[in-house]
Structure formats: structure tokens, C-alpha cells
Amino acid sequence: xxVELISVGTEILLGNIxxxxxxxxxxxxxxxxxxxxxxxxxxxxxxxxxEAIRQxxxxxDIVILTGGLGPTKDDLxxxxxxxxxxxxxxxxxxxxxxxxxxxxxxxxxxxxxxxxKQALVPEGAIVIDNHNxxxxxxxxxxxxxxxAAILIPGPPDEMKVMFEQDIAPYLNKLQPEGIYSxxxxxxxxxxxxxxxxxxxxxxxxxxxxxxxxxxxxxxHFRVTAKAKSEEEAEKLMRxxxxxxxxxxxxxxxxxxxxxTLEESIVELLKEKGMTLTTAESCTGGKLAGRIxxxxxxxxxxxxxxxTYSNGSKEKILGxxxxxxxxxxxxxxxxxxxxxxxxxxxxKADAALSVTGIAGPGGGTEEKPVGLVxxxxxxxxxxxxxxxxxxxxxxxxxxxxVVRALTLLREAxx
Amino acid sequence: xxVELISVGTEILLGNIxxxxxxxxxxxxxxxxxxxxxxxxxxxxxxxxxEAIRQxxxxxDIVILTGGLGPTKDDLxxxxxxxxxxxxxxxxxxxxxxxxxxxxxxxxxxxxxxxxKQALVPEGAIVIDNHNxxxxxxxxxxxxxxxAAILIPGPPDEMKVMFEQDIAPYLNKLQPEGIYSxxxxxxxxxxxxxxxxxxxxxxxxxxxxxxxxxxxxxxHFRVTAKAKSEEEAEKLMRxxxxxxxxxxxxxxxxxxxxxTLEESIVELLKEKGMTLTTAESCTGGKLAGRIxxxxxxxxxxxxxxxTYSNGSKEKILGxxxxxxxxxxxxxxxxxxxxxxxxxxxxKADAALSVTGIAGPGGGTEEKPVGLVxxxxxxxxxxxxxxxxxxxxxxxxxxxxVVRALTLLREAxx
Numbered sequence: 017x018x019v020e021l022i023s024v025g026t027e028i029l030l031g032n033i034x035x036x037x038x039x040x041x042x043x044x045x046x047x048x049x050x051x052x053x054x055x056x057x058x059x060x061x062x063x064x065x066x067e068a069i070r071q072x073x074x075x076x077d078i079v080i081l082t083g084g085l086g087p088t089k090d091d092l093x094x095x096x097x098x099x100x101x102x103x104x105x106x107x108x109x110x111x112x113x114x115x116x117x118x119x120x121x122x123x124x125x126x127x128x129x130x131x132x133k134q135a136l137v138p139e140g141a142i143v144i145d146n147h148n149x150x151x152x153x154x155x156x157x158x159x160x161x162x163x164a165a166i167l168i169p170g171p172p173d174e175m176k177v178m179f180e181q182d183i184a185p186y187l188n189k190l191q192p193e194g195i196y197s198x199x200x201x202x203x204x205x206x207x208x209x210x211x212x213x214x215x216x217x218x219x220x221x222x223x224x225x226x227x228x229x230x231x232x233x234x235x236h237f238r239v240t241a242k243a244k245s246e247e248e249a250e251k252l253m254r255x256x257x258x259x260x261x262x263x264x265x266x267x268x269x270x271x272x273x274x275x276t277l278e279e280s281i282v283e284l285l286k287e288k289g290m291t292l293t294t295a296e297s298c299t300g301g302k303l304a305g306r307i308x309x310x311x312x313x314x315x316x317x318x319x320x321x322x323t324y325s326n327g328s329k330e331k332i333l334g335x336x337x338x339x340x341x342x343x344x345x346x347x348x349x350x351x352x353x354x355x356x357x358x359x360x361x362x363k364a365d366a367a368l369s370v371t372g373i374a375g376p377g378g379g380t381e382e383k384p385v386g387l388v389x390x391x392x393x394x395x396x397x398x399x400x401x402x403x404x405x406x407x408x409x410x411x412x413x414x415x416x417v418v419r420a421l422t423l424l425r426e427a428x429x
Numbered sequence: 430x431x432v433e434l435i436s437v438g439t440e441i442l443l444g445n446i447x448x449x450x451x452x453x454x455x456x457x458x459x460x461x462x463x464x465x466x467x468x469x470x471x472x473x474x475x476x477x478x479x480e481a482i483r484q485x486x487x488x489x490d491i492v493i494l495t496g497g498l499g500p501t502k503d504d505l506x507x508x509x510x511x512x513x514x515x516x517x518x519x520x521x522x523x524x525x526x527x528x529x530x531x532x533x534x535x536x537x538x539x540x541x542x543x544x545x546k547q548a549l550v551p552e553g554a555i556v557i558d559n560h561n562x563x564x565x566x567x568x569x570x571x572x573x574x575x576x577a578a579i580l581i582p583g584p585p586d587e588m589k590v591m592f593e594q595d596i597a598p599y600l601n602k603l604q605p606e607g608i609y610s611x612x613x614x615x616x617x618x619x620x621x622x623x624x625x626x627x628x629x630x631x632x633x634x635x636x637x638x639x640x641x642x643x644x645x646x647x648x649h650f651r652v653t654a655k656a657k658s659e660e661e662a663e664k665l666m667r668x669x670x671x672x673x674x675x676x677x678x679x680x681x682x683x684x685x686x687x688x689t690l691e692e693s694i695v696e697l698l699k700e701k702g703m704t705l706t707t708a709e710s711c712t713g714g715k716l717a718g719r720i721x722x723x724x725x726x727x728x729x730x731x732x733x734x735x736t737y738s739n740g741s742k743e744k745i746l747g748x749x750x751x752x753x754x755x756x757x758x759x760x761x762x763x764x765x766x767x768x769x770x771x772x773x774x775x776k777a778d779a780a781l782s783v784t785g786i787a788g789p790g791g792g793t794e795e796k797p798v799g800l801v802x803x804x805x806x807x808x809x810x811x812x813x814x815x816x817x818x819x820x821x822x823x824x825x826x827x828x829x830v831v832r833a834l835t836l837l838r839e840a841x842x
Contacts, residue, residue: 030455030465031459041444046443053474055470057469308714324730324732325732375724403535405535406531
């Protein structure tokens with residue numbers, strides 16, 4: 017079953033708001049096993065909206081329209097959709113009563129005449145109650161052509177409740193199979209190389225399928241199966257996931273969509289009963305900030321240091337003056353002493369240190385912008401790695417954070 | 430000039446990522462004075478992409494395509510666009526060299542064969558260098574029909590730099606009147622209140638216009654003028670901006686789009702010859718991370734502390750054991766001692782402290798999730814403010830960071 021999304025609204029068209037509704041609906045529909053080939057955004061313009069709806073109805077089975085169901089003259093979605101399906105509008109007494117009740121409940125505003133426009137519905141349409149607002153949702157079916165248009169209000173809280181309570185069950189009834197997926201998340205291997213390593217799996221498979229998603233410093237692969245039950249889907253996906261572990265080994269840190277790299281590391285530290293600290297120069301708190309995104313990280317992380325100046329590296333971390341003079345603040349040696357010094361100062365089992373030139377200034381020929389040293393000390397053993405990032409200041413710092421987490425994970429495994 | 434956007438990528442189509450690129454590009458193009466009537470999303474499918482491009486070229490003057498320029502077989506945007514415009518692809522030596530240089534610079538990864546595909550460009554196309562990645566941007570012009578397709582890589586940091594540096598000037602040249610704007614950025618005043626304060630200015634004006642943009646913890650107003658020259662535009666905008674200063678006073682920290690709150694604060698510290706440090710509990714490095722986003726912040730920021738545990742608050746900041754026992758770690762008193770202790774430890778002129786309950790766990794009836802105390806010490810004088818945020822963990826931490834910066838700014842003014 018092919019579903020197509022049309023988002024109506026000039027504020028989306030002009031970029032004043034980000035179209036999160038489309039992402040939400042697309043993901044939900046895909047998980048219900050629907051195929052999605054097109055999303056469109058049109059403004060509050062009658063002619064272009066009609067053209068978009070006609071085209072969508074021609075090429076897809078179900079068209080979901082969001083937005084343009086409000087009380088103002090600009091709100092035209094229902095009127096245009098009714099015309100495309102050849103239906104007249106009539107006053108729906110049930111919807112009218114709900115609108116009156118709604119305004120009585122919130123009290124703060126009186127019903128204005130244009131609000132009753134929202135109770136007009138196309139002949140033969142299924143009316144869906146709105147639990148968070150006034151405009152009802154509508155399903156207009158053309159049984160002869162096997163097509164339908166689903167109209168949902170644009171405000172996300174009205175849209176989501178309506179979709180979950182009424183639209184999803186409606187779509188589900190039309191579908192024989194559901195879609196299930198795992199996200200295989202990999203760190204420490206570049207995007208191109210990772211894709212090359214599983215090119216055959218991406219090519220050769222239809223159920224399950226494998227598709228890559230690039231994240232900053234990580235590569236994620238989604239394994240997706242179509243099946244009548246979750247159990248059956250898991251059976252279909254198992255051999256593919258096993259094969260991924262065969263090829264990527266411990267570079268895979270999770271197969272669950274919801275688990276982040278920092279969560280997997282905090283989990284690992286908890287399992288081992290270890291504590292962690294950080295000493296950051298160029299990342300300046302971003303690494304700690306990311307680790308402490310994890311609820312409950314306090315169990316493994318007590319304190320950390322932002323040592324931006326040479327003086328603070330000496331004073332807080334005990335980096336030797338001679339090291340700084342001889343090799344510079346951005347050096348393998350300094351990263352090493354920073355990691356050891358941080359572990360010592362915080363009395364932590366493990367420590368990560370980051371020192372580098374994030375840019376845009378500060379680079380030299382010998383030590384260019386993007387040069388970053390990351391140190392990882394675990395129980396007194398230090399590993400230092402050199403990286404050369406090529407982004408802007410922000411990206412270099414973000415990459416350094418992910419590389420530091422990856423290095424710690426390797427050291428802990 | 431009518432511009433149309435096509436976003437290419439199955440991950441957008443299926444809702445795995447939110448289409449922030451489209452919002453960014455739509456907003457920028459509208460600011461340049463372009464008309465936008467359609468946005469479309471298609472997946473990595475040759476046939477549907479070709480159909481979408483042909484339709485867009487027919488009905489619009491310029492089609493901007495994002496995504497699908499990567500090295501994999503799924504990346505087809507360039508190939509399909511070249512076909513629609515009747516162009517062959519050839520190996521562009523300049524782009525090839527840039528890709529080779531890129532991989533040499535980052536060293537950690539070898540060039541794989543599929544990377545060279547990114548140096549193939551359509552005959553006669555304008556090649557735009559990518560400063561944050563490997564795929565170049567491309568402009569394919571059909572002078573006879575007066576049409577053009579602009580191809581930009583999908584990763585937002587690559588897309589944005591390319592748009593600002595090369596695409597925006599290209600579009601601007603095609604327009605008779607340019608659009609110019611200032612962003613009046615305000616901190617310390619809530620969104621609703623700020624909008625009420627300038628409701629008359631938003632209603633009554635057509636050139637310049639005034640429109641609000643809500644950011645986390647800040648309110649931005651864009652002042653936009655249409656004019657033949659920048660000078661003329663500045664003259665049109667001046668009275669409006671003066672009026673904003675009249676109403677918001679020193680709550681306005683800049684009128685420049687590119688200046689951030691943290692930059693304005695680093696600038697203020699530099700002017701006063703003052704240094705700053707931070708002591709963070711619930712924000713765990715995010716506040717320092719944000720300040721150190723500013724290039725050259727090393728002049729005012731030497732070191733900072735992440736004191737997540739009670740022990741570290743005592744040890745590093747000298748918070749009294751009795752204070753922690755009597756009032757708790759999340760209290761006005763602890764925030765005060767943290768700020769004073771941090772300034773002392775870092776020998777800094779100013780210090781910010783943050784202690785709170787970010788959630789989801791850790792809340793009690795007396796001290797609920799979202800309760801945050803922020804301290805600001807300047808030359809030994811401390812101000813502490815209590816905040817009650819209502820978001821999730823991430824949002825609460827982000828709000829705390831902005832409130833801390835705002836408090837410091839007030840103290841410095």
C-alpha cells in the first residue's frame with residue numbers, strides 16, 4: 017500500500033517552521049508497512065493544492081494531508097480535497113457540538129463565527145474526533161478507485177493523538193504485514209569502508225533489507241524486515257545481524273535504535289564498576305557534556321576538568337612545564353600527561369584527555385587546524401591517538417568527542 | 430524568481446531524519462526575495478527522482494536539490510539531474526585533487542574507489558568547492574530555457590557553508606532587488622512578552638518588515654528590507670532598529686545575524702579585560718562547551734570544573750560540607766559557594782555555577798525535576814537565581830546554559 021504525504025502551510029513552505037509532522041508520519045507509516053515514495057509541501061494556495069492532491073491520488077493509494085483545517089479563510093485543505101473527490105460539504109452536528117463544548121471548557125475564548133466552518137465535513141467522510149483542538153480529522157474514501165485522503169490538523173499535539181488513536185488502526189486494517197527493524201550502530205570505522213564491507217548484503221537482500229545512515233563519527237545500518245509478527249521478523253533479521261557481528265565484531269556497540277554511544281559506554285563502565293573523568297582542552301566541556309547526557313551517569317562520573325590554558329594543565333593535571341615547552345600543548349606527550357594527571361586528580365579508574373587545534377585560528381604548518389590528540393588512561397595504561405579533522409571549529413570539536421568515546425570503548429573492551 | 434526545493438534521501442522520506450535542510454533553504458531563499466511554491470521529498474530512486482526534477486524544472490526557474498551526492502551506488506542525484514539537462518559526466522581534475530587532499534589530510538581513512546565518483550561533474554556545470562566534505566556542489570544552467578538546477582550535498586554543515594559562500598551570492602545576482610536583514614537578538618525577556626512589546630511594529634510595516642523567531646531561551650526578531658543596494662536597505666531599517674532599542678534597551682545583545690550570545694559575552698569580557706570560569710553540576714560541561722565555541726575564547730577563559738558529585742564540589746570548589754548537608758547540592762546556598770569557590774580556584778574575575786535536577790530521575794516534591802540554581806560571581810559579588818524548567822533532561826540543560834549566559838551578561842552590564 018503506497019502512502020503519500022502532503023503538508024499544507026505557507027509557514028512550512030517558507031521555512032519558518034521545520035516540518036516535523038512529515039518525519040513523524042513517514043516513520044509511523046513505514047513502521048506500519050506502508051510504502052512511501054513522495055512527500056510534498058504546498059502553501060495555502062487553492063490551485064497548487066488541488067494540483068498536488070490530484071497528482072498524489074493518481075500515483076498513491078492513500079494521501080495524508082496535514083494542516084489547513086483551521087477556522088480562517090486561508091485554511092482550504094478540506095474544501096479542496098472535497099472538490100477533488102467530488103463531494104459537497106455539510107454541517108456535521110456531532111462536530112459542531114464538540115466545538116461548542118471545547119470552547120465552553122477552555123472558557124478563555126468565545127466561539128467566533130468562523131469556528132463553525134470547522135464542523136463542515138465532506139459527504140460520506142469518516143469523521144475523527146480531535147481531543148486536543150477543534151478541527152476534526154477526516155477520511156474521504158473513493159471505493160471505486162481504491163483511494164483515500166486522510167485529513168489531519170497541523171498542530172503536532174492534535175495530529176499525533178489523532179494518528180495514534182484512529183489513523184494508525186485504520187491503516188493497519190488495510191495491511192497484511194508489518195515492518196520491524198534494528199539499528200546496527202558502529203563506531204571506529206569510516207562510512208565508505210563500512211559500506212564496502214557490507215556492499216554484498218545491501219545489494220543481495222530484499223527481506224530483510226540493509227541501509228546505511230551516516231552520523232558524525234559513526235555509521236548506522238538499519239536492518240528492516242516485513243513480517244506478520246514481531247517474532248517472525250526477528251527470525252528473519254537474526255542471520256543478517258549475526259553476519260554483521262561476524263564482519264564488524266566489537267565495533268558494533270548496539271543493535272537498538274534508542275541506545276546512544278555514550279549510553280553504551282556508561283553501561284560498560286557500570287558493568288566493570290569503574291569511574292571516569294575527562295580533561296578537555298579544545299573540546300572545552302563538550303565531551304563531559306555528552307557523557308552526562310546519560311541519566312544516572314553520576315554513578316561513574318564524579319568530576320572533570322576544562323584545562324584550556326597551559327597554566328591550568330600544569331596546575332590541575334600536573335602536566336610538566338618541560339613537556340609543554342618541548343612538545344607544545346597540542347602533542348602526544350601532553351595528551352598522555354593530561355590523561356594520567358586527570359585520572360590521578362579525580363581518583364578515577366579511567367580518564368580521557370583531548371588537546372588540539374579546533375580552528376579557525378591557531379594552526380601552523382607543522383600543527384594545522386584540525387590536529388587533535390586524544391589520550392585514554394585506564395588503570396595507569398595510556399593510549400594516545402592523533403587525528404586530523406578537516407571541518408570547521410564546531411565539527412572538529414564534535415568529531416573529537418566521538419573519537420574520544422570510541423577510544424575509551426576500545427580500551428574498555 | 431521561483432525557486433523549488435527537492436530533498437533527496439530515503440532517510441528523509443521514511444522519517445528517520447527531520448528535513449531541517451528544507452526549512453533552512455526555504456528561509457534563506459525567501460530572505461533573498463525568491464518565491465517558493467513547492468517542496469518535494471523523493472527517495473534514492475532513479476525514476477521517481479527524474480520525474481520530480483522534470484516537474485520542478487517545468488514549473489519553477491531554479492530547482493535546488495539536496496542530498497544524494499555521496500560516494501555510494503544509492504547516490505544518484507547528479508546522474509539524474511545531468512540526464513534531465515542532457516549533459517554527460519566527466520572527471521573533474523580539480524574536484525578529484527580536492528578529494529585526494531581531503532583524505533590525505535584526515536589520514537585516518539584511505540580513499541576507496543567509490544570516492545572518485547564524487548569528482549564526476551556534468552559538462553558545463555559550475556563546480557562549487559565543499560569545505561567540509563568531499564562531494565562538490567554543482568550548478569547546471571539551461572540558458573535557453575532560463576532554468577537552473579543547484580545540487581548541494583545533504584549533510585547540513587556542508588550544505589550551509591556552501592549555500593552561504595556560493596549559492597546565496599549566485600541567487601542574489603539573478604534578482605533585481607536584494608533583500609537585506611538584521612537580526613535583533615534579545616535575551617532575558619520571554620517570547621510572548623517580547624512579541625506583545627512590538628505587536629504594533631509587526632502589524633503596521635511592509636518595508637521593512639519585522640518577524641519573530643523563537644530560540645531556546647532567547648527571542649530573535651528579523652528586520653527585513655527590500656532595496657536596490659545595501660546602503661538603501663540600511664536607511665530603511667535604521668528607524669525600526671532604533672525603535673527596538675528604545676523598547677528593549679540593553680536586553681538586545683546584537684543586531685547581527687552571525688553574532689551569538691556566547692560571542693557577545695566573550696567580547697564583553699575582553700573589553701573589560703576580565704576572565705571567566707565555570708563550575709557545572711547538571712549541565713556537566715555544556716556551559717563551558719558553549720563559551721569555548723567562540724574562537725579566541727582562550728583570552729578570557731583559562732579553566733573550568735565539572736563538579737558532578739558532592740565530594741568534588743567540596744574538594745575543588747571548597748563548598749562547605751555543612752552547606753551540602755543542610756541545604757542540599759541543589760540549593761541557592763550551594764550555587765553561591767560554587768560560584769565563589771570557582772572564581773577563587775581559577776583566579777578568575779567572574780564565575781558561573783549551575784546546580785540542578787535535569788531529570789528524568791532525582792526529583793522530589795520539594796525539589797522537582799527542572800529546578801536549577803545558577804550563581805554568578807563578579808569580583809566577589811554573587812547573584813543566585815532559581816529557575817524551574819519544564820522540559821526533558823536535554824532541554825532543561827540547554828535552558829540552564831542560556832540562563833547562565835544571560836545572568837552573566839546582566840552582571841557585566
